Amino acid sequence: MPSTLSGRTVLVTGATSGIGYDTARQLAERGATVLLHGRTAEEAQAAVDRLIATAGIDGRLLRPLAADFIRLEEVENLAHAVVREHPYLDVLVNNAALAAPERHTLTADGNEIAFQVNFLAHYLLTNLLSAALTTSPGGRVVNVSSSLHRTASIQWNDPQRVRRYSRLAAYAQSQLALTVFASDPRVTAVSVHPGVCETGLRPLYGIDGVSAAEGAHHVVRLCDPATEIVNGAYYDRSERVAPAAAATDDRTVKRLNKLADLLVGHTA
Template sequence: MNESPTVLLTGASDGIGFETARLLVAQGCTVIAHARTPEESDESCDRLVKSGVDARKLRPAVADFTDLREVIDLAVTVAETCPRLDVLVNNAAITGPQGRAVTKDGHEQTIQVNYLAPYLLTRLLEDALDRSEVSRVVNVSSSLHRGGRINWNDLNWKRRYNRGAAYAQSKLALTMMTTALAEFRPKVREAVSVHPGVIATRMLPGYSYRGRPVAEGAEPVARLADPAAKVLNGGYYDGRLPARASATAVDPGGVRKLWSLTERLTLFDRRQA
């Protein structure tokens, strides 16, 4: 690939996303660096440039994933301004609040930010990805997906909300999406999930007391997002190494069921027109 590869990286304003942006630019990529608000975008882009990142390789992008309308606007902007999108890194995530919160779209906040928004963004950018020879999606998952289950009868936790269970469910759903993209969606040529490790980010208090340096978590994400890197399509990585995802994450029946349900929840089936 002669031209600079273009990577859309969500959640680039902080933590693993911020360090991943630095690594990707160093690898020769042009990074569309997503942040939640214009203020966070300006601040993080300034910090990236001050850290040595070439400003010409950065493109700011803004969307609050608690509002699916903003996700749609982000996808439209990227599709209109990029001749092609080589890699999409779905990194943006939250641990979720202590008490159940509902978005304006009517979904529990954790499942929307960590799964429904990345799903919708990916689907809306399929054509932009299809214009690339790489066409790769990297989903930043978590080893906690192994303890998750899809709460089919109450995906939005209207009953018995539990912060940890909601997070695990969202990461399981994202890992199941990786399976679906690899097996059911020809426009996305490659899809992988990665557990970056227990890393000392602002999310750490949600599930652990100690974590490794942020740069160590960013390294495997950046490696998988490098268009020159060979990846195991549909694979789940624990850091740099391929690992076994949970049985639920690769179960064909459950994966198809979740895919269909998510189309309805995001109204994607109606948005195609």
């Protein structure tokens, strides 16, 4: 039986390592054309080469793309490059993430680094790709979130956490924002906690994790059109569960969009 992912085009951010890399591998193994995003062109090409050499992936199914999410201008350039080459995009997997650093750090765009890389960059990218994702029925977005979103609050008056910073709170805020964003009605989106996995983010959880491949399995399942989804749904691995109350609150969704539009507006 042919895979339901065969012939589909999927962009995976943060695809050079961890869950993103294994998501790209599993998607390509099932016949999808995968656009692999990396921070640099060299890292993205190295991931493609590794998939061809070690996983036996057909190189015709892989396309390397680069953008450093600490610079919103590069996110915008990435989106334009995707639209030029792939005016119809089936799935966007918003996976790229970093653990907030010990010291409060702002990007050149003036945003707390975890908030920008984990949420604002994906907000901008998704909006710039919305036409490609909605060209035909079935386009969807999968936000790779975290169970830590439940511990978070969005500091509306200080989203950059200049006055009060902790790395765990900053990371959790970025994941709550990404989870709230899944309820945005402009595209069909869901968010998923893929489990605690053995990646660079694992130390934030303080427990042992499963393999990145196991976490990726839960992401890939949501990319498959055979899996019916509802906008704003949240999954803990393979089980649909209720997210934090803020994630489905209409006023919070609108407030977050207004804040994000303000913070990325100079490049949008």
